Amino acid sequence: MKMKKFINNPENLTQELLEGMAAAYPEKIRLEEGKIVVRANPKSADKVALITLGGSGHEPALSGFVGLGMLDASVVGDIFAAPNAVSLLAALRKFKREAGILLIVLNHAGDVMSANMAVKMAEREGIKLRTLLVCDDISAGLDAPMSDRRGLAGCIPVIKVAGAAAESGAGIDEVYEIAERFSRRVATLAVAMRGCTHPQNGLPISELADDEMEIGMGQHGEGGGGRGKILSADDTAKAMFENLAKALCLKAGDKVFAILNGVGATTPMELSIVFRAVTKLAAERGAEVVGGIIDEILTVQEMAGFQMILCVVDDEILKLLRAKSDAPYWTCIG
């Protein structure tokens, strides 16, 4: 059976997809050697640069958020694989500046290892940088150490907030602190109903029975502990929201920015229905959903499922979330 994907040689997936993405948005992004996506209109050198890294296969993901007010560079690995330290170091060198670099790393073993190696080498070269680890996934349990929490699509609002602060001219310590403080108010939980196919070999990366779903499944089919029978949209939303609210110590009066990230085959129709439930669940606790995003911002091939991301926000954070960005996949918030 032939894999049901529109691809050419599986070996060239990453290079070809990056060339295509750059071709679609020539006034916004450029693809440089070493699979580094950068802004077509670079930020002035007196501002803090934002760099991140991650595997491909999750588009639009990180490279889709390169642009004014968000990332300066995304260093891209192969399908579901971290880029190596050499590529990341090349990007860090390219953006070496007095103002410094904020390196944003999603908490996955491969990304963390490449980042640690590149950071050590960069520091020996006098490159000024700070590293922010994003670990928004709460599926490991509320008592799990932060190091056990994976980085999921909650990285995108964190990047937006950090990027807006950097664009406004904040110094490296200030950008780091705003982003780090906000990242502790961001929590994510994923759910899957149907697994997906690895686009390089056509094999399933996870399997679920016809009547099953799994809350907590990670971005690569990692187990999440919450396997069970399929629930309605409202009941799924409730199960996820309650855990997220607990993780965030959500209380009456809190303002919530909610993101429902479709990971592949789950429709905006379904995500909208779940969003409706989230607003009601927040209201029941006296909290208010002040807005959000219903979209595919970080996908897992054609997996059916989504990530629910809750961000507790204040006026300062909302202003940064609403600040202008021209990144290809950021739609400005009203």
Place this chain on the structure above:
Amino acid sequence: MKMKKFINNPENLTQELLEGMAAAYPEKIRLEEGKIVVRANPKSADKVALITLGGSGHEPALSGFVGLGMLDASVVGDIFAAPNAVSLLAALRKFKREAGILLIVLNHAGDVMSANMAVKMAEREGIKLRTLLVCDDISAGLDAPMSDRRGLAGCIPVIKVAGAAAESGAGIDEVYEIAERFSRRVATLAVAMRGCTHPQNGLPISELADDEMEIGMGQHGEGGGGRGKILSADDTAKAMFENLAKALCLKAGDKVFAILNGVGATTPMELSIVFRAVTKLAAERGAEVVGGIIDEILTVQEMAGFQMILCVVDDEILKLLRAKSDAPYWTCIG
């Protein structure tokens, strides 16, 4: 076997999804009675209003493009079903104005029937309007009469161009003429690899064998005549591009704005790979892809496939495509 979708009562899908979408974008859109989505910040009454109608289940589709510089109202029908003439007439009444209304109708029998009835009633009431029929699908063949061509996601760039013209203060005849002329330079072809499930009864709306794809399949599983074995991304792109180029009489020196609309389970990874092929195919003919969109703008549930939309543009059209819009699902073009 339970349907693998996050829904509640299938009878309430449309109402619930619209409530959810409105809740996510409270500063941009509002849901009014009769399933009419309108701008949260209405356009001033001296400008031409843009209204459209269509069934749901295709989100973000039409309602996702309500906002400054695009639609003033989207009248929403049930899943895969046109709204009735009474709802559309209510929307036309709401936006009655001296400047007039441009009603954009996708060429599907149900939408056309509701539109014709509502327009007759509206004209009797002295509502000033013009109707633009979008029939961008070329799958019926190049010799087929325009009336046999379905309206696909090519409606979105047409709405963008018309909306930007209306926002700039152009009169109803001018808005109509710009949009009508542009619509003749927009051609779309769809391809599907895997069918989808009707979200109200759980039944497949189309079926394809494990090694098959179909070029020309419509937004509701309608046959397109191009069923065959699965091709590579490059070969699929070539087969589709050549027909589109013929339909548009594409010639050396032409500028092309290309949209690859994922209809459900096909990933941005694949769409990017296909986009790369489109830029090469255009270049081989001496035409230039000046930019585009790789995104899900009009979906068909979890169908695997996409629509390739080619728009031949000039500087005036590019300016209108790049004009500001705050619609929830329009990402500004550089």
